[in-house]
Amino acid sequence: TNLVGLLVNAYHEVDEKNRLSIQDLLDECKTFYFSGQETVNFLLAWATLLLAIHTDWQDKVRPEVIEVFDNQNPDSEGLAKLKTITMIINKTLRLYPPISGVIRKVGREVQLGTLVLPTHSEADMRIIALHHDLDLWGGDVDLFKPERFADGIAEATKYNAADFMPFGLGPRSCIGMSFTIIQAKIALPMILQRYTINLSPSYVHAPLQRLTLRPQYGIQLFHSLHYDA
Numbered sequence: 001t002n003l004v005g006l007l008v009n010a011y012h013e014v015d016e017k018n019r020l021s022i023q024d025l026l027d028e029c030k031t032f033y034f035s036g037q038e039t040v041n042f043l044l045a046w047a048t049l050l051l052a053i054h055t056d057w058q059d060k061v062r063p064e065v066i067e068v069f070d071n072q073n074p075d076s077e078g079l080a081k082l083k084t085i086t087m088i089i090n091k092t093l094r095l096y097p098p099i100s101g102v103i104r105k106v107g108r109e110v111q112l113g114t115l116v117l118p119t120h121s122e123a124d125m126r127i128i129a130l131h132h133d134l135d136l137w138g139g140d141v142d143l144f145k146p147e148r149f150a151d152g153i154a155e156a157t158k159y160n161a162a163d164f165m166p167f168g169l170g171p172r173s174c175i176g177m178s179f180t181i182i183q184a185k186i187a188l189p190m191i192l193q194r195y196t197i198n199l200s201p202s203y204v205h206a207p208l209q210r211l212t213l214r215p216q217y218g219i220q221l222f223h224s225l226h227y228d229a
Ligand code: HEM
Pocket: 031, 032, 035, 036, 037, 039, 040, 043, 097, 098, 099, 101, 102, 103, 165, 166, 167, 168, 169, 171, 172, 173, 174, 175, 176, 177, 179, 180
């Protein structure tokens, strides 16, 4: 059974209490389409941009990909062995979090430090601000240095989970997190197996921050064949 199958089953549920209306069913499909499609696209777009700029990292990661998969399509066994790709994915998610913030409605008045949040106000927590906070990440906060994630996320954040939260935190955090990482760990190696990526001179750096963080004018890259296929 796939996701649509589960939703259709819930629509046909005999117990009225647990039944989904057609509107609920459509809303769920839209949520999954929106949250699952654009976000992963942006992650892959920003990751390829960073690799195009930092070609030294392409040179570091490509041998790992070739060693694990040779020129074959990625398989699940190999995915666990990809260390450098994982570092690059985490680094991309820190610098360019595809969801730039999460919004919460304040249920009751609460004091956070010197700040009083009134009931019914909305708190927009800027993930991107957190990820670029000088106090948390230090003077080289804006630099692409995947080696920061060499020993995993916990080490990179000094065990403070809230410093790095591209998928949110707590009970409403992203349901698609593992799926996203798997997709990126399949797609990036498949690109690197085939192509050397270079930045086109026509690229204009213009990240647009709304709910998502998108490259406003797209990302123009040159892909040259990496080796004779
Ligand atoms: C780079 C990829 C992705 C990023 C950065 C991302 C980020 C996030 C964030 C920050 C939240 C929390 C929203 C909040 O707290 O208000 C969230 C929730 C959610 N995400 Fe993702 N997401 C990604 C991929 C996906 C994928 C692939 C799917 C589905 C296949 C997905 C489905 C969802 C759903 C359904 C929720 C709502 C969970 C709930 O409210 O209980 N996401 N995501």
